[in-house]
Amino acid sequence: MNILIIDGQGGGIGKQLVAAIKKSCSAAIITAVGTNSLATSAMLKAGADNAATGENAVVVGCRHTDIIVGPIGIVIADAMFGEITPAMAIAVGQSNAVRILIPVKHCDNIIAGAMDQPLSKIIDNAVMQIKNF
Numbered sequence: 001m002n003i004l005i006i007d008g009q010g011g012g013i014g015k016q017l018v019a020a021i022k023k024s025c026s027a028a029i030i031t032a033v034g035t036n037s038l039a040t041s042a043m044l045k046a047g048a049d050n051a052a053t054g055e056n057a058v059v060v061g062c063r064h065t066d067i068i069v070g071p072i073g074i075v076i077a078d079a080m081f082g083e084i085t086p087a088m089a090i091a092v093g094q095s096n097a098v099r100i101l102i103p104v105k106h107c108d109n110i111i112a113g114a115m116d117q118p119l120s121k122i123i124d125n126a127v128m129q130i131k132n133f
Contacts, residue, residue, distance in 0.1 A: 001028045003130065004061045006070035006092070008035035008083040011042030013071050013102055016119065018046035020127045021069075028130070031065065033057045035083035058088040062095040067130060072101045076109060098133060100126050 003021060007014025011034055018030055032048035034040030035058075044051040052061070062068060073079030075093050077086040092099065102122055103114040 001025070001067065001133065002065045003028050003030050003067045003069060004065040004097070005030060005032050005043060005048070006035075006058055006061075006068065006074045006088075007032075007039045007043065008073070008080040009039060011039030013104070013119070014039060015042040015046040016123050017069055017102075017126065018043050018048050020123050021130060022047045024127045025130055031061055033061050035080065035088070055085050055087055059091040062091040062097065065095070065097045067100060067133060068092055068095060068097045069100045069126060069130070070102065071104045072109060072111060073104070075099070075101065079109060100129050102126060
């Protein structure tokens with residue numbers, strides 16, 4: 001199973017996702033794509049099998065994966081303080097992959113009905129979804 005994890009800023013969510021997925025789904029091949037080199041580095045240090053940085057890496061990665069995981073902002077152009085370009089959001093949205101999106105309340109994006117819970121619980125739920133895939 002090929003999993004693409006996309007994150008930006010400092011890569012904190014992506015880092016936690018990589019570590020949790022590696023622990024629970026050891027056979028998964030994780031490609032980490034950061035919108036910047038700091039995010040990419042954090043995910044690579046957490047154990048990602050492959051890593052790349054930037055818009056083109058997101059676009060190409062979305063074509064060759066089974067599951068895309070990341071914060072909700074990866075499907076919203078200009079989210080994450082402008083780190084998500086329109087091309088990135090389109091690539092994620094048009095991918096044939098299953099998308100597992102982490103509901104975070106940043107950058108003026110509010111997900112109605114999403115329960116306010118610790119990030120660790122949300123990541124545990126994301127890993128459970130991947131295991132059930």
